[in-house]
Amino acid sequence: MKGSALIQIKRFAQYLLILSGLSILISCTVLGPDYQQPDIDWLAQWQPAVYNQNKHNLQTSNPIEQREIQFWWRLFNDPLLNKLIEEARHKNHSLRIAGLRIFESRALLAIANSTLYPQLQQINGNASFVNKQNHGGNATKNQNFVNYQGNFDLGWELDFWGRFQRSIESADAAFFAAISNQQDAQVLLSAQVANAYFAYRTTRARINIAHENAKIQQRSYEITTHVYHSGEGSELDLQQAKTQYLATLSTIPELEITLAQTANAIAVLLGRPPSVRDEFNVEQNYQWPLIPATHFQYIPASLLTRRPDIRTAAWQVAAQSAQIGVAEAEYYPAISLFGTIGWAGSNLAGSADSSRFIIGPSFSWNVFDYDRIENKVRIQDVRLQQLLEQYQSLVLQAAKEVDDSSYRLLKTAEKKLLVDKSLQASQRALALANIRYREGYSDFQRVLDAQRAMFSQAERQLLTQSDYISTIINLYKSMGGGWSAMSVDELISPKVKKIMQQRSDWGNMLSTPITPVTSETTETFQNDQ
Numbered sequence: 443m444k445g446s447a448l449i450q451i452k453r454f455a456q457y458l459l460i461l462s463g464l465s466i467l468i469s470c471t472v473l474g475p476d477y478q479q480p481d482i483d484w485l486a487q488w489q490p491a492v493y494n495q496n497k498h499n500l501q502t503s504n505p506i507e508q509r510e511i512q513f514w515w516r517l518f519n520d521p522l523l524n525k526l527i528e529e530a531r532h533k534n535h536s537l538r539i540a541g542l543r544i545f546e547s548r549a550l551l552a553i554a555n556s557t558l559y560p561q562l563q564q565i566n567g568n569a570s571f572v573n574k575q576n577h578g579g580n581a582t583k584n585q586n587f588v589n590y591q592g593n594f595d596l597g598w599e600l601d602f603w604g605r606f607q608r609s610i611e612s613a614d615a616a617f618f619a620a621i622s623n624q625q626d627a628q629v630l631l632s633a634q635v636a637n638a639y640f641a642y643r644t645t646r647a648r649i650n651i652a653h654e655n656a657k658i659q660q661r662s663y664e665i666t667t668h669v670y671h672s673g674e675g676s677e678l679d680l681q682q683a684k685t686q687y688l689a690t691l692s693t694i695p696e697l698e699i700t701l702a703q704t705a706n707a708i709a710v711l712l713g714r715p716p717s718v719r720d721e722f723n724v725e726q727n728y729q730w731p732l733i734p735a736t737h738f739q740y741i742p743a744s745l746l747t748r749r750p751d752i753r754t755a756a757w758q759v760a761a762q763s764a765q766i767g768v769a770e771a772e773y774y775p776a777i778s779l780f781g782t783i784g785w786a787g788s789n790l791a792g793s794a795d796s797s798r799f800i801i802g803p804s805f806s807w808n809v810f811d812y813d814r815i816e817n818k819v820r821i822q823d824v825r826l827q828q829l830l831e832q833y834q835s836l837v838l839q840a841a842k843e844v845d846d847s848s849y850r851l852l853k854t855a856e857k858k859l860l861v862d863k864s865l866q867a868s869q870r871a872l873a874l875a876n877i878r879y880r881e882g883y884s885d886f887q888r889v890l891d892a893q894r895a896m897f898s899q900a901e902r903q904l905l906t907q908s909d910y911i912s913t914i915i916n917l918y919k920s921m922g923g924g925w926s927a928m929s930v931d932e933l934i935s936p937k938v939k940k941i942m943q944q945r946s947d948w949g950n951m952l953s954t955p956i957t958p959v960t961s962e963t964t965e966t967f968q969n970d971q
Contacts, residue, residue: 472604473774474767477611477760480833488743488841490848511745511923515636518731518911523639526712530635532932533713537631540624541933547613547620548951554613557606562597562780587793591786599778605771612764619757621959624933625925626750632924635711636915642704643728644908648901649697652690655897659687662889679886686890690897730907733914735855738848741921746840749922753959755833762826769819775807843920851913858906865903868896927958 510517515527531537567590574585601607663683669675706716746752780802787795808815875892878884918924930953934942939952 471602472607472767473770474604474608474765475763477615477763480756480759480830482747482834482837485743485746485837485841490741490845511918511921512926514915514918514923515632517733517914518636520731523636526639526708527632527635529712530631531628531928532935534631534711535713537624537627538934538938540620540627541928544617544620544624544933544956545952547617548956551610551613551617552951554606554610557609558601560596560598562595564595565593566595567592585790587788587790589786589788591784593782593784596781597778598780599776602777603767603771603774605768608764608767608771612761612768615757615760615764618959619754619761621956622750622754622757624928625959626754626922628925628928629750629919629922631711633915633919635708637912638704638708638711640908640911640915642701642708644904645697645701645704647728647904649694649701651897651900651904652694652697655893655900656687656690656694659683659690659893662886662893663687666886675886682886682890686893731911735852738851738914738917741844741848745921746837746844749840750925751922752833752836752840755829755836759826759829759833762822762829765822766819766826769815769822772808772811772815772818775805777803777805780804840920840922844917847913847917847920851910851917854906854910854913858903858910861899861903861906865896865899868892868899872896930955 515523569588569590572585572587572589574587576584663680663686666675666680666683670677670680709716747756780800782798782800784798785795786797787793872889872892872895875884875888879886879889933956934952942948942952
């Protein structure tokens, strides 16, 4: 019994090896289109319109380097900003979620890879106790016995038409898309932290300006009060001075509300609990970074296709392209190998044990599908075309964002120079108005007007400076700057990794390094199809 079973197992293995070798030779047909990276025919000659107006500067300017784009916030030379962005990259919950989706895609890819191996490998068996009671005239004696049997079943659908290979290709592209999507989340996070940080500084500076102007107006109010009580001035001057002083003070609480809300927004981006306390130790006499607009005179158009969101869109095209081949495979028969080794027996006296060995090919074919498969292919094809159009639209939108930001940067720089001069003029006008009022050459209304003008220009200068910095941030964001390849330990913290390993068996999936997605990765993927 044991010898014959071993012989059958050996024969089963031999047949399986022969048939699997034959399947490898035959299964070289892969249906569906091979992935081609979407082409943007206008991109090679494109430059932001504002810089094309000056060809000389364009030829003599150095292009922005990739490393500068990668860590663009260092250009501001602000250690506190560097610290906040670094903290956000490790503690922001949205970025952590994007990192976890990479491991989800890695698990889905592993499932897709498993389809190349036998899909059915199943051991089953049963044992039953039988109590047989006989009744009647010629009844034999009652019987008690046990039946038992066991089977090992194997089923392997061969990938004759590349259906499984295309599924793996699609899962592979989805995995790379998840990596690019996490990098895009880094881009958004870096810009959000920087914008919130400079918004906080701007609000703090506006509060300082309001306090400084309130001091000036308080002094004017005290002077008019003294003049009025001495009988040399009018109550109108007194009430106007008081109105302007109190109006300035009334702007401060609203600004303080904005300051607290901005601090809370930064705290949430850093993964901290919200708090209205000043946690960021921002000094009051802050020197705003001086970055000339000429620094951005040459922006390489190729940077657009390196944007993580555009690379994500390209990987989505690749994943969908493979789905056409998966759908087309249903046109053809599904060819499988199947096999069974089984044993059966009973402890009934005189009964014989039996064994069986079954192996062979099988196929199934949906011959009449009433255009169901054809329309499934059409659905996958039109979805691919939608993603291609979406990719083209996304590149156009990226170009628009770069063009808008670069033009806004140039014009904001021009505006900043004019506002600086306007502030200087308003300060001089206030000084002259005070002199003329003290010497009796003009009334107090001229002083009030000059104070309002200077306060307005001081705020306008600050807001223009803030707008200029914000435009630089948005320009780098539009170029896809602010991300870097993150290690597995950066994507998922040791604490979270430990919790997940205790909850489920992840093997080495949470520790295996992730290959960075680069342009070379795309070329390799395309050449492998």
